[in-house]
Amino acid sequence: MILLAAPGLDPAVKILVETLTSAPADLSFETDAGFWQLLSGSSSSLPQALERPFEVKVAAHQMGSDVYFEGGVIGSLSLECARCLARYGHVLDEPFRLVLEPAGDRVPPDPEAATALARDGICLGDELETGWYRGNEIDLSNSVLEVVALALPVKPLCSEECRGLCPHCGVDLNDRPCKCSTLKSDSPFAALAKLRDGFDEDSPGGS
Ligand SMILES: [Zn+2]
Ligand SMILES: [Zn+2]
Structure with a gap:
């Protein structure tokens, strides 16, 4: 060497x-x-x-x-x-x-x-x-x-599983979930979150 x-x-x-x-x-x-x-x-x-x-x-x-x-x-x-x-x-x-x-x-x-x-x-x-x-x-x-x-990655990711920021309230979803994103997004995570929350927001059609 x-x-x-x-x-x-x-x-x-x-x-x-x-x-x-x-x-x-x-x-x-x-x-x-x-x-x-x-x-x-x-x-x-x-x-x-x-x-x-x-x-x-x-x-x-x-x-x-x-x-x-x-x-x-x-x-x-x-x-x-x-x-x-x-x-x-x-x-x-x-x-x-x-x-x-x-x-x-x-x-x-x-x-x-x-x-x-x-x-x-x-x-x-x-x-x-x-x-x-x-x-x-x-x-x-x-x-x-x-x-x-x-x-160099075209789209750098801190981790493949990074959840990113909520587009509505800006919360770092890696730290904690937020309700706005779960209600307005049509992602599978949002659907799961809705089930988990038991539809307690009570907004027909979502908005
Ligand atoms: Zn990240
Ligand atoms: Zn949010």
Whole structure:
């Protein structure tokens, strides 16, 4: 196990090609909040707040001139639940794999990929699992960003069972039930609640 720390203002999950052999090496990178802020700063759609900074684990090896990475991004983002609006720690444990071949003299047709190849020593194809590398140093930082961005939930939930807020009185239904929602909603929960309350509200038709 080789531990390469990425210090606060120098985000880096960097792998030196010359250290790779045909036997997979287990690499582990501890990043910090500063790493994520720098990385995600350019994107307004990515959450900035972390509960736990990302750890990147990579098994890396080389076969011929191709390099193989297989690993995972582990950490926890601070997200807002779409139902109850409470902030919660959204744990990510996302696997990834990359197979890279030397770029040689080739130039990627996509300008963004060309920039990435020059800056990070790596650019990926459309399917995101294969790509090219150039030089001796491969910076996986932006690949980490990509992995996290793809793993973000469209609708964050603090728990699958989250009951959310009552649309009428705003009570957090995880804490306690409220009568308005049980009377006006046609959800199965409301029907159950009506039975439980014995129709004591006595409003024909509900309203
Ligand atoms: Zn919730
Ligand atoms: Zn209510």
